[in-house]
Amino acid sequence: MESVLQSLLEVAANPSSEVSRWRQRTGGKVVGWLPIYVPEEIIHAAGALPVSLWGGRTEIVRADAHLQGFACSVVRAVLEYGLKGTYNMVDGFIFPSTCDHIQNTSDIWASLFPDRPKFDLVYPANRQSKAAVVYLEQLFADLEQWLEELTGQKVTSEKLRESVKIYNCYRALLADLFSLRSRKPESLSGPEMGQIVKSSLFLEKAEFNRHLSDLLPWLEHRKVKPAPKARLVLTGIMAEPQEILAILDELGGAIVADDLALGARILRAPVREELPLPAALVDRHLRLGPCSTLYDWRKGRGAHVQHLVAEHAADGVIFINMKFCEAEEFDYPVLKAELEEAGIPLLFLEVEQQMAAMGQIRTRLQAFLEVLGKGAGS
């Protein structure tokens, strides 16, 4: 099982090699999609490999000529990878209308790479409106048609149903992994947990599911670190750079639950298999949330995070803010006020994917654990 775990960590560390291997082995098309919500099942049913493009740790050299320095590090990294050829094995790109940064990057991408197939997945801002259903049905039908033209394969209802099953299984297995993280935080290091989730962004999902279902019983008996002194909930876009998770391990803190876009938000709202397709995919999109990138006047994130704290017996919350992410920055004051009122300690950490110096982050985490009464001398 150790070798299965290592193979997943290797995929997360070198996704391009894995994606190129898949392409050579199958002769299939690779479809890259930007965060956060894309009906991957349709891509899968079209016979393509969906890969999520969430930026990464690369020096920004070329992208700075096209994007302002105050664009978030995720889109700057995506553009940098595009310009330096890392995505050459990607046959088509999907840009959802997640935020201004992604929408603007989509326009810049079109001017830089006019010959590379691209689909703009422009979601309705108001998901509560009745028109949103009709609009989404048409949007997903257009996406399906674009994918069929790209791959040369028909998305039949049988294939779509099969893909939905695979993706629901993926969400259930991730839920089991996250449950293990809360029950037995000592079974995986913080970075290992992050890398397993990340590997799922690049592997064909049925293959990832096989690996994870093999690993889970073995992980129940694994122990790589002492029981944590502090149990924490992490909320934000993603837990990167992953050195933060290693520092937390060193300090005796453990993430026991998360509300991350690249984390537990993935497994929310499984597709209702009893509904007809593709309407069930529309139904899923309407049920997603709470998330800073999905408009909802009810602002349910504070209640959701409080629920996570109670359910997982957490001592405090870390809000990990991707610098210049306006969606998250608009959510923060509301969340802060609600957690303060509930008496839940909160730490705000600002990060960029490319940041190298971790000294300040370490000091702030150390101080937070001291405040919680869970520091080195406690």
Ligand code: SF4
């Ligand atoms: S981190 Fe925020 S600003 Fe950047 S791509 Fe994600 S949602 Fe958009």
